[in-house]
Amino acid sequence: MFTPITKTSNPLKKLPYNLRCELASFVDNNANKYNVEPARDRAFAFARSVVSKLNVPYDIKNYLDKAGAARLKKHGLKRAVKFIDDRSAHIVASLGVLPEPWYRVDTEYKRVRLADELTGRACLHLELALKAGKRPLEALEEINEFTGLALWMPHFEPKKRDRDDDVYLGLIARACDDAVWLRAINQKVTIAFESARRAAGMVSPHVSPYASFTTCQWLKDRKKKQLDWLDSMAIESECGETLELKDVHDASVSNPANRRYELMTQLSGCQAYADSQGHVGLFVTMTAAGRYHRLKKHGKYFVENPNWNGADPIAAHDWLKTSWQRFRAAADRAGLTYYGMRVVEPHVDGTPHWHGAFFVPENQVEEFTQLLTQYQHQRDNDELYTLDGDPKLKAMEARVKIDKVDRSKGDAVAYIAKYISKNIDAHKLEGKKDLDSELVDLVETVTNVTAWSRAFCFRQFQFQKTPSVTVWRELRRIEKEQEFCLFEKIRLAADCGCFASYFNWMGGHRLKQRNRPIKVLYERSENHYQELVKKTVGLTGVGITVLTREKQWTLVKKPTQPKDLGALALSLLGTAESGGSRFPWTSVNNCTQGAIPQESTCVPDVETSNQTITMNIESVIPVQGQQIEKPPLIEKAKCGSNQNIIKEI
Numbered sequence: 001m002f003t004p005i006t007k008t009s010n011p012l013k014k015l016p017y018n019l020r021c022e023l024a025s026f027v028d029n030n031a032n033k034y035n036v037e038p039a040r041d042r043a044f045a046f047a048r049s050v051v052s053k054l055n056v057p058y059d060i061k062n063y064l065d066k067a068g069a070a071r072l073k074k075h076g077l078k079r080a081v082k083f084i085d086d087r088s089a090h091i092v093a094s095l096g097v098l099p100e101p102w103y104r105v106d107t108e109y110k111r112v113r114l115a116d117e118l119t120g121r122a123c124l125h126l127e128l129a130l131k132a133g134k135r136p137l138e139a140l141e142e143i144n145e146f147t148g149l150a151l152w153m154p155h156f157e158p159k160k161r162d163r164d165d166d167v168y169l170g171l172i173a174r175a176c177d178d179a180v181w182l183r184a185i186n187q188k189v190t191i192a193f194e195s196a197r198r199a200a201g202m203v204s205p206h207v208s209p210y211a212s213f214t215t216c217q218w219l220k221d222r223k224k225k226q227l228d229w230l231d232s233m234a235i236e237s238e239c240g241e242t243l244e245l246k247d248v249h250d251a252s253v254s255n256p257a258n259r260r261y262e263l264m265t266q267l268s269g270c271q272a273y274a275d276s277q278g279h280v281g282l283f284v285t286m287t288a289a290g291r292y293h294r295l296k297k298h299g300k301y302f303v304e305n306p307n308w309n310g311a312d313p314i315a316a317h318d319w320l321k322t323s324w325q326r327f328r329a330a331a332d333r334a335g336l337t338y339y340g341m342r343v344v345e346p347h348v349d350g351t352p353h354w355h356g357a358f359f360v361p362e363n364q365v366e367e368f369t370q371l372l373t374q375y376q377h378q379r380d381n382d383e384l385y386t387l388d389g390d391p392k393l394k395a396m397e398a399r400v401k402i403d404k405v406d407r408s409k410g411d412a413v414a415y416i417a418k419y420i421s422k423n424i425d426a427h428k429l430e431g432k433k434d435l436d437s438e439l440v441d442l443v444e445t446v447t448n449v450t451a452w453s454r455a456f457c458f459r460q461f462q463f464q465k466t467p468s469v470t471v472w473r474e475l476r477r478i479e480k481e482q483e484f485c486l487f488e489k490i491r492l493a494a495d496c497g498c499f500a501s502y503f504n505w506m507g508g509h510r511l512k513q514r515n516r517p518i519k520v521l522y523e524r525s526e527n528h529y530q531e532l533v534k535k536t537v538g539l540t541g542v543g544i545t546v547l548t549r550e551k552q553w554t555l556v557k558k559p560t561q562p563k564d565l566g567a568l569a570l571s572l573l574g575t576a577e578s579g580g581s582r583f584p585w586t587s588v589n590n591c592t593q594g595a596i597p598q599e600s601t602c603v604p605d606v607e608t609s610n611q612t613i614t615m616n617i618e619s620v621i622p623v624q625g626q627q628i629e630k631p632p633l634i635e636k637a638k639c640g641s642n643q644n645i646i647k648e649i
Contacts (some may be wrong), residue, residue: 011047016054022072023047030310046077053088057106057193057212060091060200067201082225090199090310094259099151100194105189113154117180121147122175136168143175150183166531173529174205187457190218194455195312198350205302205437209348210448235553245555253473256425262469264463267341267357267411269499270466273508274359276500281405281412282365284342284356284372285325287398289380292316295349297436302348304504307383313456317344317352319379324354327375336368337361339465339509340412343419346452348437355419357405357412358464369402376400425448467506471518472499474539477548486517487544517541 012020023043030039050068054061064084072080095102105111122143129139140158144150147475150157174180197203197212208216233245253259274281290296292315296305331338340358347353360368376399377384384395406413421427427448434440453460463469475494482488486505493501503509506516520543521533538547 011044011051014049014051018065018069019050019072021282022069026072026077030609037119042077044203046081049081050084052076053084055199056088056091056095057102057196058211060197060202063197063207065201075307087200091196092195093310094199094312095192097195098188099148102192105185107195111185112182115178115185116486117151118147118181119176119178120147122172122518126172126176136165136172136480140168140172140175143172147175148221149175152181152188170531172644173531177529190215191314191457198294198312199310201350203350205348205439207433207439208448209434209437209445210346210350211452214448215451215455219447219454224453232558234556234558236556237551237553239551242556244558253485257427260420260427262300263341263424264413264417265497266463266466266469266472266499267416267420269501269503270340270357270359271411271413272500273503274412276504277509278362278364279359280365281340281415282356282360282368283403283405283412283415284354284358285401286317286320286354286356286372286376287400288319288351288353289399290383290395291321291380293347293349293351295347300438302437311348313346313352313452313458317456317458320354322379323375326378327372330371330375331368334367335370336364337509338368339460339463341461341463341466342414344453344458344460345419345423346449347441348434350452352458352637356464357416357418359412365404372402375398420461421451422446443565461462464626465509467503467516468513468520470520470536471506471516471539472502474536474548475502478539478546482544483632485544486542490518496578521545521547 006473012023015023026040027043030036030042033039054064056064058435064087067076067087068084071083098105100114105114125142125146126139129142134142137158140149144156144158149193156175157170160457194212194215197214202208202212202214203210207213227246230246230558234242235245235248236242238547249255251258290305291307291309292311293305294308295302297303338358338360340356342354342356344354358368377396383470384392384399405415418429418432421429422442426443429442432442434442434445452458472494475491478491478495482491490502490505493499493505506518518539520536521538521540523537524532525535527533538545540546543640601617
C-alpha cells in the first residue's frame with residue numbers, strides 16, 4: 001500500500017490520490033532498471049510539472065486525477081504528462097472568459113457575495129457621478145469602469161447609440177440591482193464551468209453524453225427547488241379567486257407534455273397545409289465545421305479531434321446561425337418559399353447541430369438545396385478539400401444533408417417527432433439509441449439533453465415563416481363567440497386545435513408576419529425599473545379588438561398550516577407515566593411510552609363545516625416558563641371550479 005511522504009518539500013504530497021498511487025507503483029516497478037534515469041527522479045519531475053496544472057475546480061481535478069492515472073498506468077509518464085497538459089490548457093482557456101478567478105465564483109455563497117459587492121460599487125459610483133453632475137451616459141461609463149459591467153453583461157456596454165437618456169437610466173437601475181448581477185454571474189459561471197468540463201473530457205458517450213454529470217445534478221437540484229417553490233405559491237385575482245401555482249404550471253406549456261403536444265400540433269398543421277398547397281417536405285441536418293467538435297468518430301468509437309480549436313458549444317451554435325442568416329437573406333432575395341421548424345440538439349460531445357423539417361414548392365427544391373449547401377460550405381472550406389483540390393464527399397455531406405421526405409415511410413412529422421421527444425420528455429423512445437453511439441440510451445439521457453440546453457441557454461425549437469404562436473395561444477383563451485367574420489374563423493380554427501386552418505386563414509405562406517390579419521395588442525406599463533414596456537392585453541385585427549387578459553393576478557405565498565403545538569410539546573417533554581427521563585441523553589429515546597390520559601391531551605378542534613381550524617392551547621404546559629402565544633385563526637379559501645380560471649390565465 002502506498003504511503004505518502006510526509007516531508008513538506010515533497011511535490012508528491014500535492015498530487016491527488018490516484019496519481020500518487022500510480023507514481024508509487026511506477027517507482028516500485030522501475031526501481032531496478034539500469035541505464036535510465038532513476039525512477040524516483042522521473043516521478044518527482046512528473047509531479048513538479050503536473051501539480052501546477054491541476055489548479056482547477058474540484059470535480060474537474062478529480063476527473064483529471066483518475067484519467068491521468070489510467071494513462072500513466074497504461075502508457076507511461078510522457079503520455080500522462082501530455083494528456084494533462086493538453087486538457088489543462090483547454091480548461092484554463094474556458095475558465096479564462098470569466099471576469100473573476102474561478103475560485104471566487106465556484107460556490108453559490110461566493111456568487112451572492114460578489115453580486116452584493118458589485119451592486120455596492122455601482123451604487124457608490126452612481127452617487128459620485130450624481131454629485132459631479134454627470135449625464136446618464138457618463139455615469140454608466142463610470143459604473144462600467146469600476147464594476148466590469150460590460151464583461152458580465154455585454155449588452156449593457158455603454159454606447160452612444162441612443163439620444164434618449166431613459167435608455168441609460170434603465171441600464172443604471174439594473175446595474176444597481178443585486179438580482180440582475182446574480183443572474184448574470186450565475187449564467188456566465190454555468191457556461192464557463194460546463195465548457196471547462198467538456199474540455200476536460202467529462203462530456204462523452206463513455207462518461208456522460210451531451211452534458212457533464214455535475215450539470216445534470218445541477219438541473220435536478222434546480223428542478224427540485226422550483227417544484228418546492230411552486231408548491232408554496234399561489235395566484236390571487238382581484239375578485240379574490242385563488243389558484244395553486246402548481247396547477248397553473250401543469251396546465252400551461254411549461255409542462256413538458258403540453259409543450260410536446262403544441263409543437264406536434266403546429267408541425268402536423270404545417271404538413272396538412274403543405275399537402276393542400278402541393279408542397280413537398282425536406283428534412284435538413286446542419287452541422288458546424290469539424291474544428292468545433294471536440295470528438296470525432298473513428299469506426300464505432302469516438303477519439304479526440306486533433307483539429308479542435310477549443311471553442312465552446314455557443315461558438316458552434318453561432319457558426320450555424322451565421323450560415324442560416326446568410327441563407328435566409330439570399331432566399332428572400334431569390335423569392336424562395338419555405339416554412340417549417342428547426343430543432344437544436346447536441347452531439348454526444350456537446351457540440352450543437354440542427355435538424356429541420358421545411359416545406360417547399362416542388363419547383364424550388366433544387367434551388368433551396370443548392371443555396372443552403374452553398375452557405376454551409378462557404379466558411380472553413382479547407383476541411384472539405386484535399387491538398388490536391390479533390391472534394392471530401394463525406395465531409396461535405398456531414399456539413400449539410402437534405403433529404404426529400406419519402407411519404408411511403410411517413411410524413412415530416414414522423415421524421416422529426418423523435419428529435420422533439422428526445423429534447424423534451426423522451427416520450428415513446430423506449431429502447432431507442434443515439435445514432436452516433438449505441439452506448440447512449442435516449443430515455444436515460446433526456447435529463448442530459450435538457451441540462452445541456454439550460455446551461456448554454458439555447459432556444460431548442462423555432463418555427464420559420466409560420467403565423468405567430470402567441471396569437472394562436474391568445475385566441476385559444478377567448479371563449480365567447482365573436483362577430484362572424486375572418487376573426488371568428490381564425491378563432492374557431494385555433495380553438496379546435498386545427499393549425500392548418502389557422503395557418504390558411506392567417507394568410508398562409510404568402511404573407512409576412514407584419515401583414516397578418518390578427519396581431520397582438522399591447523399596452524404600455526411601468527416595470528420594476530420605472531420603464532414603459534409593452535404588455536400583452538389582447539388581440540386586434542380586421543376591425544375587432546378583444547381583451548384576453550382583463551383579470552389581474554397577483555403572486556402570493558400560500559398560508560402555512562398551523563402546527564399541532566400540543567402534540568409537539570408532549571413529544572418534547574415526554575410523560576411522567578412513562579417511567580423514564582423526559583429529556584434523553586441521546587438523540588433517540590428508546591423508552592416505551594405509556595398511554596397518554598385523555599384529559600392531558602391537547603388535540604386541535606377541526607370544524608369541517610366552515611373549513612375553519614381553531615386550536616385550544618390553554619392546556620399546553622409552557623416549557624421552563626416560556627409563554628406560548630395563540631396563533632391567529634386561519635380560514636381556508638373557498639374556490640369554485642379551477643379549470644375555467646386556469647384557462648383564463
